[in-house]
Amino acid sequence: MTGFNRRHVLIGTAAATVTARPAFAQAPAEIVIGALYPMSGANAQVGVDARNAFETAVDIVNGMHEVALPGAKNAGLMGLGNAKIKLVYADHQADPQKGRAEAERLITQDKVTAIIGCYHSAVSNTVSVTCEKYGVPFMCADSSSPSLHRRDLKFFFRPAAHDEFFSKGMFDFLDAQKASGTKIETLGLFYEDTIFGADSSNTQRKLAAERGYKIVADIKYRANSPTLTSEVQQLKTADADVVLPSSYTTDAILLIKTMGELGYKPKNIVAQAAGFSEKAVFDAVGDKLDGLISRASFALDMAGKRPSITYVNDKYKARGNRDLNDNTARQFMAMLVLADGIDRAKSTDGEKVRAALAATAIPGDQTIMPWGKVAFGADGQNVDADPVLIQYIGGKWVTIFPKSVAAAPAKWPM
Amino acid sequence: MTAQAFFQVLASGLLMGLLYALIAVGLSLIFGLMDVVNFAHGEFLMVAMYATFGLWAIVGVDPVLLMPLVIAFMFVFGAAVYLGVVRFAMRAKTNSGMVQIFATFGLAILIQGVSQLLFSPDYRSIPASWLGGRTVSIGGVFLPLPQVYGGLISVLAFAGLYLLMSRTDFGKALEATREDQGAVALVGIDRNKVFALGWGLGAALVGLAGSVLAIFYYIHPQVGGPFALVAYVVVALGGFGSVFGALAAGLIVxxxxxxxxxxxxxxxxxxxxxxxxxxxxxxxxSGLFGRL
Known part of the structure; x- marks a missing residue:
């Protein structure tokens, strides 16, 4: 085997797959949107769930629904003669370079009006740059790295919060707990080695320094590792008052299993969502997670304040056989925000859609999220995407922070 | 580092190493036998894990008891892969090395795709079993029972393999075939049969590892990748084709x-x-114990 390895074969296969796909004709009455997600590879379930979330959103936009959401009441997009939205899916396999290639294909061959994606921050990073190059709006549904909207991109939009909001929410919560007399002095950071983990931990490190928490473990681990024993051993030795993990699904399962195996029960876990909002994690290790706290953009138990949640969740559940979670709720809402922009643009021209999206003004009660409203700053970030903290108690998520929306006080320690 | 932490890290490394060795030995065996690198080795592991999970879900018996069934299934699976795919790849007149690589690599992609289609990309795990989640503490050093069991199985498998290679006619036929494929035909050994059995044995060994791993690891169509990567390193480090090189290299890694x-x-x-x-x-x- 000279100069030839598995990676070469992979690249060759990917290239063959890309070139083999036929460009397809589109009916003029359809608005084509590209959805770029991991559809195979370690996080393929994320893609499957995202697909169900998008189909639910498109169903609401394309049909007539009596629910307080943008675009629900009319069939199709009013601004474009009741045109229907059609989604084209592409697979990035969590690889930023595959993501970029697929984005180009969606834009040049499928002639998409906009691209929505991409879960992995590292992929959203390359895809948004490609979109910028072609003047096609990129709707960042569910990637939360703060650096994404700080690159002077004109076609980048993110309705949901990023990790600085989320981490700030976490530290506000920790401060509030401390103020009520709980001892919280030390933190343990545990994060994976891509842009998501790096950005998340940077923010947490900064906030910890500002607010006087001591970091006793700062562990950057290799994603999808066969074992995390030594890593968890270090967490155990440090035994921080709160462990703050930033992990995708596979590592989240392994982390919690390994903690159990090494006889380590952390005092508290406050997670940066991602894997910790996935059903698979709770199916696997839910018994060890009672009392886990996670940041979230979404909470099912807010249905009292946002009646549309029940309506949407029922529709989503019928497709995916699971409840909406932090990720799928953001994906659903981002699709509605994008459709609303295209509707108001009355055009599929990239520049016009961009301008319409920049002028978005959706009140919070027209969403399924705890957000104040959806309105983008010059950098494409929604500044009113208030996050919440939710706690996993007795097999259900309960909103615990901020106080204004909390359904119950936090159980502490977990 | 405290002494306790030191022994914890050492014990965890040794237990994981035994499992790495068990995963790698099938790969090494097949390579040693016929100079074919099985690029679908990680997928063999994944199939074994799904087989364990599937049998557990259907039969409802503890994974420990299902192990013989999984091994038998993997033996048949491995032999079938040889007879259905590799045998033909080896017949290529030109560039047969490349043909073999592409054949097993293509097989890997196929198995992944079919698994995702059949089982969905969701992460499965066996939530409760005799050993799952149990752990013993010896002087503050925690030894998870599934891994201890896996280590034990690994040691037994290597001992069994040693006996098989040195004491049985099949072992001698394997050894003779790897020495000289042409000459064995002259003494009446059916090369194809030995190869098929070799693939069966290699797959059964990784099946053994899969049935242990399924107890404490998540299962999904891509789960084999990271383990296969380690297995290639283990095989190359220990010496291509060397069974005990795989054991030593697994522990070292x-x-x-x-x-x-x-x-x-x-x-x-x-x-x-x-x-x-x-x-x-x-x-x-040639690696630590290789004889190439």
Whole structure:
């Protein structure tokens, strides 16, 4: 085997797959949107769930629904003669370079009006740059790295919060707990080695320094590792008052299993969502997670304040056989925000859609999220995407922070 | 580092190393027998894990008891892969090395795709079993029972393999076939049959590892990748084709990785493993125990 390895074969296969796909004709009455997600590879379930979330959103936009959401009441997009939205899916396999290639294909061959994606921050990073190059709006549904909207991109939009909001929410919560007399002095950071983990931990490190928490473990681990024993051993030795993990699904399962195996029960876990909002994690290790706290953009138990949640969740559940979670709720809402922009643009021209999206003004009660409203700053970030903290108690998520929306006080320690 | 932490890291490394060795030995065996690198080895592991999970879900018996069934299934699966795919790939007149690589690599992609289609990309796990989630503490050093069981199985498998290779006619036929494929035909050994049995044995060994791993690891169509990567390093480090090289190299990789994750940022824990591998390959290209 000279100069030839598995990676070469992979690249060759990917290239063959890309070139083999036929460009397809589109009916003029359809608005084509590209959805770029991991559809195979370690996080393929994320893609499957995202697909169900998008189909639910498109169903609401394309049909007539009596629910307080943008675009629900009319069939199709009013601004474009009741045109229907059609989604084209592409697979990035969590690889930023595959993501970029697929984005180009969606834009040049499928002639998409906009691209929505991409879960992995590292992929959203390359895809948004490609979109910028072609003047096609990129709707960042569910990637939360703060650096994404700080690159002077004109076609980048993110309705949901990023990790600085989320981490700030976490530290506000920790401060509030401390103020009520709980001892919280030390933190343990545990994060994976891509842009998501790096950005998340940077923010947490900064906030910890500002607010006087001591970091006793700062562990950057290799994603999808066969074992995390030594890593968890270090967490155990440090035994921080709160462990703050930033992990995708596979590592989240392994982390919690390994903690159990090494006889380590952390005092508290406050997670940066991602894997910790996935059903698979709770199916696997839910018994060890009672009392886990996670940041979230979404909470099912807010249905009292946002009646549309029940309506949407029922529709989503019928497709995916699971409840909406932090990720799928953001994906659903981002699709509605994008459709609303295209509707108001009355055009599929990239520049016009961009301008319409920049002028978005959706009140919070027209969403399924705890957000104040959806309105983008010059950098494409929604500044009113208030996050919440939710706690996993007795097999259900309960909103615990901020106080204004909390359904119950936090159980502490977990 | 306290003595307790030291022994914890050492024990974890050794247990994981035994499992790495068990995963790798099937790969090494097949390579030694017929100079074919099975690029679908990680997928064999994944199939074994799904087989364990599927049998557990259907029969409802503890994975420990299902092990013989999984091994038998994997033996048939491995032999079928040889008879259905590899046998034909080996017939290529030109560039047969490449043909074999592409055949097994294509097989890997096929198995992944079919698994995702059949089982969905969701992460499965066996939530409760006799051993799952149980752990014993010896002087503050925690030994998870599934891994201890896996280590035990690994040691037994290597002992059994040693007896098989040295004491049985089949072992001698394997040994003779790897020495000289042409000559064995002259003494009446059916090369094809030995190869098919060799693939069956290789797959059964990784099946053994899969049935243990399924108890404490998540299962999904891509689960084999990271383990296969380690297995290739183990095989190359120990020496292509050397069964006991795989055992030694598995333990070395497990322990080095375990301590590296303590000594440096854990994201870089594979670097010492690969450095060690490079060092060995520079000084001794055949690997530690290779006879090439």
């Amino acid at each position: 497990g322990v080095v990785e375990s301590f590296a994750a303590i000594a440096m940022p854990p994201a870089m824990k594979s670097i010492p493993v690969y450095l060690l591998y490079l060092g060995v390959v520079f000084i001794r290209p």
